[in-house]
Amino acid sequence: MDNIFALTVILLKNSISAFGTGKASSLKNKIFFILITLSFLPFVTGIVRLTKILFTSLSGNTSIILTLSSSVYCLLILFFAVFFVISIFYFSQDIEFLLPLPFKPYEILAAKYFVVLLYEYLTGLIFFAPIVITFGFMAGYGVIYYLYLIIVFLTLPVIPLVAASLITIFIMSFISISKNKDLFRIIAGILAIVCGVGFSAYIQTGFKNMNDSQMIQTILTHNNYRLINYFSNMFPSVKYSTYALFFNYNAEGLFNLFIFVALNIVTFIFFILAGEKLYLKGALNSGISSSSKSHTGKVAFASKDKSILSSLINREIITLFRTPSYFMNCILINFIWPILIFLFILQNGSNIEKQVDFIKAAASNIVYVFYGIALGILLGSSNVIASTAFSREGKDYFYLKLLPLQAKSIVLSKIITSFSLSLIGLILIIIMAICYNIIGFTSALIIVLFSFIGILYSCFSGVIIDLFSPKLLWDNEYKAVKQNLNSIISMVLQFATIAGLIYLVQNKFFNYTFLSSTVLFLFLIITGMMYLFLSKKSGYYFNRIE
Amino acid sequence: MIELINISKSYNQEVNAVNNLSLNIPSGQITGFIGPNGAGKTTTLKMITGILKQDKGAIIVNGADTLTEPIKTKSQIGFVPDSPDIFLRLKGIEYLNFIADIFKVNSVNRKRIISELAEKFEISEALSDKMQSYSHGMRQKIIIIGMLLHSPEVFVLDEPLTGLDPKASFILKELLREYADKNKTIFFSTHILEVAEKLCDRVAIINKGVLQFYGTMDEMKNHFRQNSSLENIFLEITENG
Structure with a gap:
């Protein structure tokens, strides 16, 4: 456990130090973070306003807000995680230094997983936190809600991240990526963008005529929760986190919270057990230099002088x-x-x-x-x-x-x-x-x-x-x-x-x-x-x- | 020839990497530059090539000042940096074509030189592969070919033998001797004292940014104990320095 913690800290520090060190960089970092925060303010404000409108419009059915926001958050994690996992698990240049050190594969895997998880929390802070905090405020919930919220916030990304990691690890361990490392990344990137654009096109088609809160309400109440069901089916655990938050004032909430946390722990353990077997194989593969490959390319000497x-x-x-x-x-x-x-x-x-x-x-x-x-x-x-x-x-x-x-x-x-x-x-x-x-x-x-x-x-x-x-x-x-x-x-x-x-x-x-x-x-x-x-x-x- | 006239360089105005260094590196000879880690070797070589600017003093390469006539001095220098991890997204041949374009080597000559050198360094087969897929030694070979491509008047090499296989090391040493015999200036840093002892006509020893000794191998042996190895002399100089 100590090893995992130490490794996570080192990997994270290494990642953050990419912004630069020294006094000048420290000032630059501050400006960078202020700019980033400011640029998200309009988005966060918009989300808070939308949550308030939805809460008022959906009286009696407000739990939908929790389900929908959790599901979209999970989907966002799944989407972003593919990039992070490929980058941090396989193509970060630390892997060649970590593999010879006396770490067990699961320790490297877990540390890298936690680094990605911490990045995902940032997405959560921008998208998920404003909604659920506004929700708690509008519903007039007490301290228990916010305590549950912290637990849910910390555990919600675990399952989608495990899914993204396992998919990536699985592909990486079976595809000989060492020769086509760059091509693989480019194709993965194009696919991710196609999925992203496709997904937003799908959502836009669904909400084509939606212009104001009235319309949102109409879609949510009269379309048999098509979209919500779709999302909930994709991430079944979301149901438990929603109930935990929604019924925070009684035993049902606590019971659902237990189930939700337990599900996440089991999933994480499963990830470590399954990933450990496959991760090292793929990681070693990606570190191999392809100098021994056959050289078939024709040497292209320049036929004329270039300026x-x-x-x-x-x-x-x-x-x-x-x-x-x-x-x-x-x-x-x-x-x-x-x-x-x-x-x-x-x-x-x-x-x-x-x-x-x-x-x-x-x-x-x-x-x-x-x-x-x-x-x-x-x-x-x-x-x-x-x-x-x-x-x-x-x-x-x-x-x-x-x-x-x-x-x-x-x-x-x-x-x-x-x-x-x-x-x-x-x-x-x-x-x-x-x-x-x-x-x-x-x-x-x-x-x-x-x-x-x-x-x-x-x-x-x-x-x-x-x-x-x-x-x-x-x-x-x-x-x-x-x-x-x-x-x-x-x-x-x-x-x-x-x-x-x-x-x-x-x-x-x-x-x-x-x-x-x-x-x-x-x-x-x-x-x-x-x-x-x-x-x-x-x-x-x-x-x-x- | 290369003239270093009282050059000094400090980083962040705190650490004096090179302190009032003066050296006359003649053409027609191989001059070795040796010193412990952090002695100021790489800093000096980088100042000669124009990557770094000295705080004080002047560097003259074949009569041209590196500060006032940088393009002229750079055109005459062939440099092998301490790390060959550069332009890794290019294929070996693309890198060499790029260097040939910059140094205006025409397409007929470049084809001949690249073919000859690639054959010599046994890297012809890998020229159409990306340099990213090369081993350290292969990258080093490509950089060395790039350095030789435009037949420079002055050779500046920072640990050129690191990572090279014995055959390539041998070829490079032969080539350096050949170029020195053609009256070119060769200045290279090394950690391998045996190489310096066997290959160099002159040696400059630097420690903590200060020149400790500069002269021919014979002068050095006379100056210190006769029949003592370069290793003993080096240790003596750097420990006392």
Whole structure:
């Protein structure tokens, strides 16, 4: 037990230290956590409000809120856990150091499980806790409810996490992943995104006509709890946690709590027993270097000389496509917006004309200037290619420094890569918008033209933010793109700009011609200044980091 | 040649990694750089290659200052870092093509040099595999081929023999001697005193960032006890330092 505890602490510390150490990093961490907390505040507030509305609307049937929230929480855990488990159980670089140490396999397994569990609690704090606390408050429950709630909160993720872990361990132990480690991660990632989008599409189809609390109530009361039954069947233990919380004031609650906790303990023991046999096999497999594999590839000598810039761009693109974490967060994300629009079109079918009235409302082409710039910023910033441009290099950053390269060329290669890949999303969106007659050809042309400015604006600002203080110390590429303050700062800045643009269009303070000229002028000036800054100062900032 | 003129480097203005170091590393010879762990070897080599910037002093590579003419000095240097774990997502051949592009080695020459060296280091078969799948020694071989690809005037190597199999070590040592004979500058750090003793024409011994001895092997033996091994001399110098 001591070993498990010590190992969990070490693994967790190692994971958290990825944010950086030292005074500067400590300040950065604080800003990071404040930003993260602030960004979730609107979501949490929304959830609390929705819970209150539901509670009032569902008088007499309020336990549904507990069942539904617990079930969705379990589903979220199942969804996120697949990523965490693959990353922490198999692809974290600690496994090669842990396996030779005198730990029993179940101790490593349990410690890693607890690390994932702690991450899942964070999801719970954002999604589950606000609902159940509001529920307790609305129902006027006493201390016992909150005591039960703590136990339920701590134990609820156990079963879905065991399910996700066992599925992953099972697959990893039988698939020879050592040779196709990256491919496996990419496919798993694509599958997870497809499932995620599919799931939200399914939910949206279910609630297609749901606009207010009245509708929610109608769905819940008149649809024979279709969705609730569906969720409850998926996680049967949820029934016991719901009853434990709902009947906290009598013996039935206590009885259900016992059953719920016992079920979780049994499941966890089963996981340790079953996992121990399979985990080590897969983990050892993933640590094996494939140097002994047969080499069948034909050696591709370069047939012609490449310029330094095109060689740098080539390396950037190869790295983005071959590194699973980069592929998921920087490449795949470019397809998400077009897919979302496609789903929107699919769901609205023949009503599409009506649904896009808001786009056509101000049918003046001048408004498309704003739409164009905003779309460009959205596409250029959401793929985080620019805002993690240097962080992604990690230790390679220092190797780049010893090559006879102008920092300007490196920066330019990163901007061109980011710009080109952002265009994928733009092209797909525009093609779809034209095909489904959402916008006309002229408007599309205006949007494309001005989104170039938006993309350039976001690429330049992203690269500048990352150049100031790139996050180069990481042990896992995931941390360079996902746990990076630079991409969050950049996104906040870009989304604030988009919000500003939408605000200007909606409020019509001035006439559109004057407004669009001013906005355009401002964007050109700012982008031009950023370009000048990068041309003149990139060398200084690039070489400053040692 | 490489001239280090009174260079100093401290980390966080606290630890003096290199303190007022002056060295003249001539061309046409192999100069070994030895010292215990944390002596300042890697810091010095990184300053020569431009990864780190010295706080004081100047570094001149074949007449060009590393601070004022960085591109010129970097173009002349071939560097093998202490860890070969770089650009791991690239295939061996992609890495070499990348280096060839940066150092402007034309496609005809690069094909010839890569084929020859890959054959020599017995890594031809693995060139189309990703470097991530390589062993430490294989990565080291690719980095060494990358260093030799543009026939640099100055070779700076940080523990180049670590991880290499005996045959590859032998080939590298032969190559270094060959390049020294062609009047190139070779400066490499090593922990293996036997290698330094057999391969180097000159040795610089550093301890706690301060140069303890610099001269030919004969000068060193004369300076210390005749017939004493480099190991004994090294221990004596570093313990007293």
